[in-house]
Amino acid sequence: MSSHLLRSAAIIFRSSITFGNKRCVLNNRLMNSMPNLMVNRSVCTTSMVRKKKNVNPEEEVLVKSAKTERNKRIVKKRPKSTVWGVVDIYRGIDIQTLASSMNRSIEIVQQVLTYFPQVVDTQPNAKIDSIPLAKEIAAKCGYRTRITAPPDAEVKEEIDLDVYPRPPAPPKNLKPRPPVVTVMGHVDHGKTTLLDNLRGASVVESEAGGITQHIGAFTVDLENGESVTFLDTPGHAAFSSMRARGAHCTDIIVLVVAAEDGVMPQTKEVLNLAREGNVPLVVAINKIDAPGANIEAAKNGLLKAGVNLEGYGGDVQCVCISALHGTNLDHLSDAIVTQAALMDLKSEYTGLVEGVVIESKTDPRRGKLSTMIVTRGTLRKGSVLVAGTAYAKVRGLFDHNIEPINEVTPGVPVEITGWRELPAAGDLVLEVENEKHANTVIKYREHKALIHKAEDDLDAINEKREGHNKIYKERRQLTKKQKSQIIEKTYAPEDPTPKLNIIIKVDVHGSLEAILDVFNTYDCSEMCRLNIVHHGVGTVTDSDIELAKTFDAVIYGFSIRMQPSSEVVMREFNIIYRLFEDVIAEINNRLPEIDVDDVVGEAEVQQIFMINERNKKVPVMGCRCMKGNLKKNLQYKILRDDEIIYDGKLSSMRHMKNEVDTIKKGVDCGLQLADKTVEAEPGDKVICYTIKKERQEIDWNPGFHNKN
Structure with a gap:
């Protein structure tokens, strides 16, 4: 009983250390809980703990700490290491440069290096190729590090790694x-x-x-x-x-x-x-x-x-x-x-080959080919050629009759196989020593091309910025009403519907009325807007041409002679239905292409099977191809009572137990949808289709019979 109380006392004293001023209250509670010990409340609790032989030394220490320090909390702090500053390091820094950066003598740094067995050479001009090692050396000297580029990095970038034609040969x-x-x-x-x-x-x-x-x-x-x-x-x-x-x-x-x-x-x-x-x-x-x-x-x-x-x-x-x-x-x-x-x-028939590309293409059987004319040197199999940002290790040489040849001399055309990428027509072809050199040249040229592109983009951005600043300054000088009109015009939503603007010029007024009456029957404005910008009687004038240029309009002349113009589109007719046939064709040409389902095959669901896949039951449709072919990589629709319940891809197509890509008419197969949650039923129709682009046509009938 007493030992348990003593342990309680130790725990309470721990709490007294934590809660500070509440220690007295906790001590009173402890004294009240020990009437059988005949201990006077005025006696120090520490003396009571000492009289007990079975007291844990750790508990005694805690009690002493609580009494002597009272409510003070003792916090021990680790001494901070001295940091003198930050030095710049880089891969390949030498010991002398590192010592100078740390403002230390070379002897001190060399003495520090003795703690690093991996450092063999401690001479002042010795290079430190490892960034982590340079960090550790600087840390031993009391410095933090910052990784930077080598001082000569800019000089290295200026090194020209490109390849150029050789100097002129001696006579x-x-x-x-x-x-x-x-x-x-x-x-x-x-x-x-x-x-x-x-x-x-x-x-x-x-x-x-x-x-x-x-x-x-x-x-x-x-x-x-x-x-x-x-x-x-x-x-x-x-x-x-x-x-x-x-x-x-x-x-x-x-x-x-x-x-x-x-x-x-x-x-x-x-x-x-x-x-x-x-x-x-x-x-x-x-x-x-x-x-x-x-x-x-x-x-x-x-x-x-x-x-x-x-x-x-x-x-x-x-x-x-x-x-x-x-x-x-x-x-x-x-x-x-x-x-x-x-x-x-x-x-010159000796030395590295030089030439020029005439044309390039990809042959389905022989791969990437190019035709070039050798201008210098003798080309043979195994040569490594560079043209633009493409290179080749020559695998084959062929003449204009596609007959293999062993070597090509200057002034002779040859077809080359072995290109990694196709060169462009007109590219200069130069031979290099090996593929490693060719890769270096290609990477250098691509890098230079990116730099030039960035410069061009920057010029374009600056030009646009100047244009925006000019417009901004002009708008600041406008009145409030003018600003609101410009903003309303600027942010007005654009109509995506195609449109055709036309100008009509005819010989007599009666013909003009008849033509306008037919145009009034146009009822396909939701597909293409038809706007008559101007109409009149007489020949086409300069003002008509300027109007057509402004509105991008087509000028139609009926029973009049027009002088051709390279600035606008002008068409003349003497038969009225021919004029409207051309208008309909022009409208159809302006309509965007639409996606149309092209049915490749049809199948019918015969039975539904449940199979285990990754510890889950998934459905598989047992089908029979009724029309055309079924191809795995195409789109599929599941129809039930002419209602689409699924439209997407397949995840699996099998015949017997084999995964296949195509199922022919009359063959049974198992189809698994990409969406495993779709529940097909026997009797559902499976449609295999592909999406193709198709031109739209308006169904406007001007009221003329088709005459050819």
């Missing part, structure tokens, strides 16, 4: 190469026909119709033993891209001019490209046997365009040909060879 290393010729000209002037005839001259008769058309370049072997490389796909647009990139793979331009048309706008554009690229010309006046051919007129047009032809005081060769019948094609070939001889075309 002793140069050898003759075939000329590269691009045939250009205006549309329908016979450029394609000329190329087809030149192809036929380079192969045997039995293969004339079987030459591939997709390589973009081919080589012609002439009777005198010379070879000429012709480009058929670049055209003047690709030539411009190549010129802009500095890849002058085209040595000579054959300008085709039709004798019946003469110089046309695109002919002038080709002439400008030739002048800018400083590429010599050989003029081929085509269709000399066509009705209306005027060779002299064509030559005069060329002279006016600045082409100095031979025989007219110039040095540009001019050959009159018929590409359709093959007339004088041998003379054209001789002119090309002569021009190439005058240019003395040579290249």
Whole structure:
């Protein structure tokens, strides 16, 4: 009994330490609870505890603490470590720099390093490559750390990791190469026909119709033993891209001019490209046997365009040909060879390869392909090429007949397999030592492209900001009424409904009334709004054209003659129902496409099975395909009494116990819906469908019979 009381006393004394001034009250309660001990209340409780032999020493300590300290709480604090400051560290910092940052001598830091067995070299110029180790060293010296970039990081970023063409080769290393010729000209002037005839001259008769058309370049072997490389796909647009990139793979331009048309706008554009690229010309006046051919007129047009032809005081060769019948094609070939001889075309056959991409594509069987012309070096299998942000380790080389070849010399077109990504037409192709170097170049170019894009975006943002500031300053100078009108106009919701604005001009007023009456029957405004901006009698005037430009309107003329305009759309009709057929077609063209369900197959639910899946019972529909096919990856609808109870995907499609992708007509299968909570029933119809885009058409009937 007494031992229990003593333990209670110790607990109460603990409480007295916690509750401070309430200790006296707790002591009184303790004395009142011990009448049999014959203890005087004036006797100190500590003396009572000492007389007992079985007192726990820990309890005695607590009692002493409670009496001596009373209500004071003793809090022991750990001494704080001295922190002298913050130093900047980075990967690769040397010991001398770290000591200087901490304002410590190198000897002290070297002495600290003896506590780190992983540090072998303690010389002042030794590098610390581990950031955690540098932190521990600084902490031993009493410093906190802050990780920063190395001082020379900016210098490293400026290092140019790109690859560039080699310097010009010494003359002793140069050898003759075939000329590269691009045939250009205006549309329908016979450029394609000329190329087809030149192809036929380079192969045997039995293969004339079987030459591939997709390589973009081919080589012609002439009777005198010379070879000429012709480009058929670049055209003047690709030539411009190549010129802009500095890849002058085209040595000579054959300008085709039709004798019946003469110089046309695109002919002038080709002439400008030739002048800018400083590429010599050989003029081929085509269709000399066509009705209306005027060779002299064509030559005069060329002279006016600045082409100095031979025989007219110039040095540009001019050959009159018929590409359709093959007339004088041998003379054209001789002119090309002569021009190439005058240019003395040579290249280096050794060293790293350089070239230019003509075209690129993806073949379903051979993968990513590109056609290029080698301009320097000799290309072989295994070479690593870089073009733009794409690179390839050459796996195969093919000529224009898709025949494998072992090496390609300058001036010869070749088709390459092995590209990781497709290069762009006109990209400069450069060979590098290995794939590691190629990856470094690609990453560097992508990084530079991102920097340029960020700069362009910043310029665009600043430009928009200036525009907004200008508008803001203008609005601040407006009156309150004007501001409210602008705000109301600015925040007015836009109508997403398509619209067609038209202007009608007719010959007589009676015709105008009849046409307007028909337009009054238009009842499809919810699909496309039809607005008659202006109507009148007479010819189209300049004010009508300006009005059409303002409202983006189509001008319809009925029984009048209109002068064509390149600024607006103008259409004239003499039959009234033809006019409205065109209006309906124009409206239909402005309607957005809609999603339409295209049914692929239908099935019927025969039975519902419950299977265990992850300790849960899930339903599986036992079905039979009744129409078409069922495909797992398409959309599915479950119909019950013509009401859709589910529209979504399948999670499983099985035939017997095998997971399949397609079920044919008449075959049983098990279908599991992605939504396991849908409860299908026997007799439900399963629709397999896909969503396709379909053009809308209005159902407006102007009241005319369909006349063709």
